[in-house]
Amino acid sequence: MDTRLLFASSRKKSRVALWIRVSALILGVGSLGIVIAKISIPTDPALDQRIDLSIAEAIAPTAPELDLVPQSTNNAPSTKTPSSTASLLNEDPLSDPALTTTLPQTLPTQPTEPAPVATTIKVKSGDSLSTIFSRLGLNYQTVSDVIAVGDQAAPLKNLRPGDQLDVEMTPDNQLLAINYQLAPNKTLSIRRDTNDQFTADKIVLPMETRLATAEGIIDSSLYQSAIESGLSANMVMELADIFGWKINFLTDVQNGDHFRIVYEEKYVNGKRVDTGAVVAAEFVNNGKTYQAVRYTAPNGKTGYYEPNGASLARGFLRYPVAFSRISSKFNMHRMHPLYHKIRAHKGVDFAAPTGTPIHAAGSGKIEFIGWQHGYGKVIKIKHDGGFETVYGHMSRFNNQIKRGSRVDMGETIGYVGMTGAATGPHLHYEFHVNGKYTDPLVAKLPEANPIPSKYRQDFLYQTQATLDLLANDERQASRTAANIVTATAD
Ligand SMILES: [Zn+2]
Known part of the structure; x- marks a missing residue:
């Protein structure tokens, strides 16, 4: 997401007294990287025993530069598909619809072009593989040949509007390859082999997790203010869920309340493709500060806790429906x-x-x-x-x-x-x-259990770095984590 753009657009709103500062904190492979991995994914508990806070070792400037401006770099997912997949992953799915290529009209009538022809197709409502192939001038036999690959080709039978297909053909309309992006880091690649048969491969690129922070002041509503500070709708819900037992977001939130959150961003090939979990959050409601930190216990259970280890969860949800x-x-x-x-x-x-x-x-x-x-x-x-x-x-x-x-x-x-x-x-x-x-909106509900005493040391140890980030004390955080590079967008 281009944070400068966000900043500019929020400024245009005259009554918005919103300050935004989105800073992305890039994690290398040092200790905090491990701590974060631990927070987001229940990893091998043995690994955590081995976390070594040897600061000198932890400084590992291996993380790529933060890429805030979408670049047209060629991030082909596989060397096996040299030309056709060039556009497959270099499009930021969060912001850039400009690369939505419509079918070049001259495509079927270019017999003199010797190189394979690559086309990117955005699936429209009502499209199926047959209608798309027919528009491309491919015959129905090709559809059956591709589907005949078997289970691996099954996702192509359930195309959804907005999906992207990268098709590679010979100049005389023979299908060479079709690449279908299943997830930001997963591509199904079906390719004609030397025996003129189609074979399927699933290409999975490593997904990197970085931490980012966002903060804002409530001006009109939590939702509006949070979206303006760069959070996704899901993260707003998550924020409301995390503090749902401390703050009634439907009745208690008022102008001037503010929040700050530390959350995960998912990167593929150095590009931000998705947001992950909220790892720490602070909400100041009517002058009172509430803090939350995400913790996964060695038994694999994940929850949000106050910094002192008290659970923020209750045995009940306040709202049985989201987005209502x-x-x-x-x-x-x-x-x-x-x-x-x-x-x-x-x-x-x-x-x-x-x-x-x-x-x-x-x-x-x-x-x-x-x-x-x-x-x-x-x-x-x-x-x-x-x-x-x-x-x-x-x-x-x-x-x-x-x-x-x-x-x-x-x-x-x-x-x-x-x-x-x-x-x-x-x-x-x-x-x-x-x-x-x-009244379910005000009923007192039983609290979930706090951090068990046997996990208390682990909890304090694991949550220190994210709490430092939450406290906006990046120098302290960098002393703790030793390997945070900060890039601010404003
Ligand atoms: Zn009713």
Whole structure:
């Protein structure tokens, strides 16, 4: 992402009192690199025992320069595909649609061109491999030949709009190779071999993880301010999830609140292709500072904790649907929109598009699944500690779930709909405590367990470097990590 562009666009908004400073911190292969790898991916525990903070050794300036301006460098994924894949990975999928090549019209009528002809195709709505091949002037036999490669070619049968195909043909319309980018670092390459047969290869490039920081002041909404500071929509949700038990992001956030986060960025061939997990975050709400740090215990369990080791998680989710808006609050004296009389609203309505996944708010046992008057398709879950949750108006259930099933917190139990008495798609969510209807937005929920004492030393050790980054003390962080190169975009 071009942070300068972001900066410029946020400046244009007159009422935005937003300061942005996105700095990308490049990690080499030294100790922090290992620590981060440990945080993001549960790695071999034995490796962590061997982390050596020998600073001199850790200084390893092997990381490539931060590439903030998309360059037209040739990052072919394989030497086997010299010309056709030149455009395959040099396009920044996050920002640069300019390379969306349409099919050159002169292509089929250039018999004098001796070299193979490479074409990049962006899959459009309604496209299939046959329609694309037909536009390219390739015959139907070629489609069957490619599909005949077998399971490996299966992804080509499920092309989605926006996908990219790089096709290489002879000047007389014989398919030589087709490359399909499955993921930022994964390419399916199907190529005609010397026996005139097609064979498939999956090319996987190493994905490098670097840490970046972003910060912003809440001006209009958390979402808007976070997006302006360079965060993705998913990361905003993650931020809201991390602090969901300390701060009610729907009601408590106010102008002037600010945040700072340290997060992972994924790089392939020196280009940023994706963002990863939030590894540390700070949110200052109404003058009070909340901090979180991500930690993976030697047993592989990952969670967000306060720097003192207290868990930030609860045994329950506050919001069973993501990307929703509260359309009706808990209210014992509500005028009902359908019945037009005072009728208590003993739950909270979350408006969300039909099909939005609904998550079990806590782990428990399915007590009821089926149709109930008014509620439409509804699920009731019984949890430990006298809690019960109810999810109404679903369009459909997760078909793996039946009465008596155990579900985990966060598991998808069904999908938003408007079955029963509903004027639009929403989740009607109820929270019962010892049989009493309770407002789920303010209910006190049980805390998850803190860092076990046997992992405490490991926790403090692993989280120190990211906490230093969070504290914006890059000198301290570099003393700790010894190998951080800072590149600021402003
Ligand atoms: Zn409702």
